[in-house]
Structures are given as structure tokens and as C-alpha cells.
Amino acid sequence: MKLAMIGFGQAGGKVVDRFLDYDDRTNSGIVRSAIAVNTAKADLMGLNRIPQENRVLIGQARVKGHGVGADNELGAEVAEEDIDEVQNAIDSIPTHEVDAFLVVAGMGGGTGSGGAPVLAKHLKRIYTIPVYGLGILPGTDEGGIYTLNAARSFQTFVREVDNLLVFDNDSWRSAGESVEGGYSQINEEIVRRFGVLFGAGEVQPGNEVAESVVDSSEIINTLSGGGVSTVGFASEEVDLSATSGGLLSKFTGGGGSVDDGLDAANTTNRITSLVRKAALGRLTLPCEIDGAERALLVLSGPSEHLNRKGIERGRKWLEEETGSMEVRGGDYPRDIPEVSASILLSGVTNVPRIKRLQQVAIEAQDNMEDIQQESEDNLEELVEDDADDLEPLF
Ligand code: GDP
Known part of the structure; x- marks a missing residue:
């Protein structure tokens, strides 16, 4: 099937970049258009295959091209404020030649985690073709904030797409590898797995027609019903x-x-x-x-x-x-x-990995609240004199 792919944030952009590469290598013909959206200019510059004019920098007024850190609430706000700039890039997609949108993002960070669900919601309001998400879960060793981001993004992303395809970095990392080297291998696995699947509905001219060929509508029907x-x-x-x-x-x-x-x-x-x-x-x-x-x-x-x-x-x-x-x-x-x-x-529902993710996220949220409260108390104790003899200037 033919997809319009939009990579949101760094992981999203890199994976879409890799899909273009896969498409070329295998002549699969699944990527009809590819767009990358980011709040970090450097991440957009690091992409190889996505055309320059399809790289959209958002949030310049707020973060000046430096990214949102791992703040996914800010990621969501910036996406909402600058959705017109993303839409401008999407306007160049011949959507009548596209079977579905695929919005790709790492759910543990800030830009993609917050922005991808905002974009999915927007696309669903405007277009009649399905909007799918490809959400990447962070490794369990990435820490509390990434887990909390992913748990919140997951809830929102599932709600806003026609189906959320999930890839769990944690199941695929191999010990002793550099993060970058590791991601390169993981990204290859992502494009191969999803590429074969989406490619099935896209038999190229000259290829033999299968005895019982899979076509796009079967992929769409399998994904319909959500979840x-x-x-x-x-x-x-x-x-x-x-x-x-x-x-x-x-x-x-x-x-x-x-x-x-x-x-x-x-x-x-x-x-x-x-x-x-x-x-x-x-x-x-x-x-x-x-x-x-x-x-x-x-x-x-x-x-x-x-x-x-x-x-x-x-x-x-x-x-x-x-x-x-x-x-x-x-x-x-x-x-x-x-x-x-x-x-x-x-439509899988028995997923202990998600339950664990949510549990760790809740613990992280509670810890963060405790730490914030404690540091406010500590600061007050430092600044205020014991007997309250001093008065601030104003
Ligand atoms: P953003 O740019 O703020 O959206 O954040 P990133 O995309 O850099 O990171 C979000 C999460 O995506 C990280 O916590 C990682 O789990 C994951 N991630 C980052 N880069 C890659 C990548 O190249 N491949 C994969 N599979 N995951 C990545």
C-alpha cells in the first residue's frame, strides 16, 4: 500500500528516512511521500533521504530551533501552535494517490511524543483516508521521565489514530552496543518488519501476480477497528x-x-x-x-x-x-x-509490557512530585532566616 509518512521528532525522522532507503533497495513502492517535523534544527539537518523542502521546523518562536528537551507537553503545545506549517508541507502530498498516513515517533522524548498525537488528530479531522501511528517505546533503562512521557503519549496516540502499531526498543536492544549503532540495527528491523507488511499490498508492475495476493484493503481491514x-x-x-x-x-x-x-x-x-x-x-x-x-x-x-x-x-x-x-x-x-x-x-489487549510501563510511569510521577515538593521546602529553609528577622526588599 502507498503511504504518506510523517516522522515526528528525531526517532520518527530517522525511521522515515530509513523507510525511504528500504523502499529504494527493495523497490517496494510504499513511501509515496515523506515528511519530517521537528523542533530541533540539528536533527532535521542530520537526515539523509527526506527532501529538504519536506523538513519542517516548528516552534521557532518558542525554542529557537533547539528542541523541547524531553518536555512532551511543550512538544504538544508547539505542534498545535504551528500545525499550519506542517499542513503546508502535507499540502504537497498527492493524497488521492495515498492509501493511508503513517505518523512515526519515539514516544519517550518530547517533540514526537507530544506532537505526533496532535498531528494525528489534525489529519483525522481533515482527511478521509486512515491515519496510522507507529509509536516507539523507550528502553526500560532510559529512566523515569522517558517512561512517563511514553505512558502518557501512548494513551493519547492510541486515541487519536485509526490504529497504533507499536515497536518496543526494549525488546530489541542488544547488550554492549553503542546507542547509535544499536539504533541503526533497530531501525533496520523496524523498516524490514513493517516494510514487508505494507509492501504486500503494493505489487510492482512486472512482478508475478500472487495466487492469493494481499491487497491494501486487507491491510486496512485488519487495522480497522482501532487499538x-x-x-x-x-x-x-x-x-x-x-x-x-x-x-x-x-x-x-x-x-x-x-x-x-x-x-x-x-x-x-x-x-x-x-x-x-x-x-x-x-x-x-x-x-x-x-x-x-x-x-x-x-x-x-x-x-x-x-x-x-x-x-x-x-x-x-x-x-x-x-x-x-x-x-x-x-x-x-x-x-x-x-x-x-x-x-x-x-487489537491486542493482553500486553503486560504496557501495564509495567504504566506502573513505572506512575511511580516516576509520584517521585517527581515528592522531589519537587522537597526542593521547594529546602529552598525555603535556605532563604528564610530562622527567626524571620529579615524582610525581603519587595
Ligand atoms: P524527540 O526528538 O524529542 O521526539 O525525541 P527522540 O526521538 O530523540 O527520542 C525519543 C525516544 O525515541 C528515545 O527515548 C528513544 O527511546 C527513541 N529513539 C531515539 N532515536 C531512535 C532511533 O533512531 N531509533 C529508535 N528505534 N528509537 C529511537
Whole structure:
């Protein structure tokens, strides 16, 4: 499907930048337009792919291009005040060619955490196409203020979008890595997971049409109904040369059948085990899949390695595991030496990670109030003389 992506704040901008890169590399055609919005000039300058004219600096009157720190209330205020400047950039998007908006932001900071929900609300008021959010949760080691920001932003963002896709940095950080190096890898994982999914509805001219192709409306239907979504993914390398003989002979009329060198039962088994791995392995937001309201299974890879039976079995298994009556599934044929299963689980509600985040956020909020009260008391004790003999000038 074709998306208009808007990256809000530093993480949001970097991830959208990386989506453009992914689109070029894989010829997926999912990013129709890309915009970055920030209160920090330096962050906008650090982007590589987003066109200069699509980089919008907001809040100049308030913060002079220096960012809002981690103050997401200020982030939200500035976004509201300068929404017209963001709209000017959005005006250049041919929205009739776009299936949905995707607003991307890190929820732990200030600009994206506060601004993304404001923008989503604005877009929903003006446009009829769906507005999705891609919200990134901070690592648990980032500290109380980031957790509190994320918990508050999460509540607001879910309410303002048609569906909030969540990616949890905490589940994906690897020990001993530099923060920047770590993010680079994490961002690659983000674009791959969501890229395969959104790319499924966007079969390029010249690509083979899948037996049961996933189209944009299936992605939209899976996301409709709102709530929170997570994505599972598993892949396995396959030997293209084993099948390219088949492909080549098809092109040359050599009479090679699709089953050349491939055992249908093996293909089906590989698919079913990939589906299990994807659903039970690491999800972008860890959660219990039981109770997910809707799901979409996308099997991608060389068409010789995909079959209807595998998809059907995978779909049935997902229905049993989730208890959902709405499990869609289909192919996304791609000439790459890899077969993969992507699973979008939408309307998940059993998410202990969010409950923990909220608990830590409440503790942080209470602590911050105590600390503020204590420091006010301490200052008063310092400034006032004990017997109250002195009087201030005015
Ligand atoms: P903002 O510019 O004020 O919106 O804040 P940032 O986007 O810099 O940071 C918000 C949160 O996003 C941080 O707490 C991190 O958890 C996360 N973050 C920052 N940069 C990246 C990135 O490149 N990739 C990912 N996945 N997360 C990031």
C-alpha cells in the first residue's frame, strides 16, 4: 500500500528516512511521500533521504530551533501552535494517490511524543483516508521521565489514530552496543518488519501476480477497528538456484514445472513452521497473542516457494491461537532468496509490557512530585532566616 509518512521528532525522522532507503533497495513502492517535523534544527539537518523542502521546523518562536528537551507537553503545545506549517508541507502530498498516513515517533522524548498525537488528530479531522501511528517505546533503562512521557503519549496516540502499531526498543536492544549503532540495527528491523507488511499490498508492475495476493484493503481491514497492533516475523533462506531452473525453463518454454526440484509437502511444512515462529517469537510489541481481534498473515518469497495449502494451514493455526474469527492471509511474491512469514496482530489487549510501563510511569510521577515538593521546602529553609528577622526588599 502507498503511504504518506510523517516522522515526528528525531526517532520518527530517522525511521522515515530509513523507510525511504528500504523502499529504494527493495523497490517496494510504499513511501509515496515523506515528511519530517521537528523542533530541533540539528536533527532535521542530520537526515539523509527526506527532501529538504519536506523538513519542517516548528516552534521557532518558542525554542529557537533547539528542541523541547524531553518536555512532551511543550512538544504538544508547539505542534498545535504551528500545525499550519506542517499542513503546508502535507499540502504537497498527492493524497488521492495515498492509501493511508503513517505518523512515526519515539514516544519517550518530547517533540514526537507530544506532537505526533496532535498531528494525528489534525489529519483525522481533515482527511478521509486512515491515519496510522507507529509509536516507539523507550528502553526500560532510559529512566523515569522517558517512561512517563511514553505512558502518557501512548494513551493519547492510541486515541487519536485509526490504529497504533507499536515497536518496543526494549525488546530489541542488544547488550554492549553503542546507542547509535544499536539504533541503526533497530531501525533496520523496524523498516524490514513493517516494510514487508505494507509492501504486500503494493505489487510492482512486472512482478508475478500472487495466487492469493494481499491487497491494501486487507491491510486496512485488519487495522480497522482501532487499538494497538504488533508484528511478528520469521524468515528462512532458500536456494534461488534450485528454483530458477524452473523459472528459466518457464521463460524459455523449456517445460519446467513449478514443482521442479521442490517438494510441495516441504514447501507447506516450511510455511507452517515459519508462521509458528513468527507468531511465537519476538514481536515488535511483546504480548499474548491470545485475544488479538484481527490478524493478517503475509507470506513472501519466490512464488515457487509459496503455496495455498501452506497459507491456509497457517491461517487456521493462527485462528486457533488467537481465538480470532478475522484472520486474513495471502502471498507477496518477491524474487529474493528468502521465504518469510509476517503476521500483523491487530487489537491486542493482553500486553503486560504496557501495564509495567504504566506502573513505572506512575511511580516516576509520584517521585517527581515528592522531589519537587522537597526542593521547594529546602529552598525555603535556605532563604528564610530562622527567626524571620529579615524582610525581603519587595
Ligand atoms: P524527540 O526528538 O524529542 O521526539 O525525541 P527522540 O526521538 O530523540 O527520542 C525519543 C525516544 O525515541 C528515545 O527515548 C528513544 O527511546 C527513541 N529513539 C531515539 N532515536 C531512535 C532511533 O533512531 N531509533 C529508535 N528505534 N528509537 C529511537
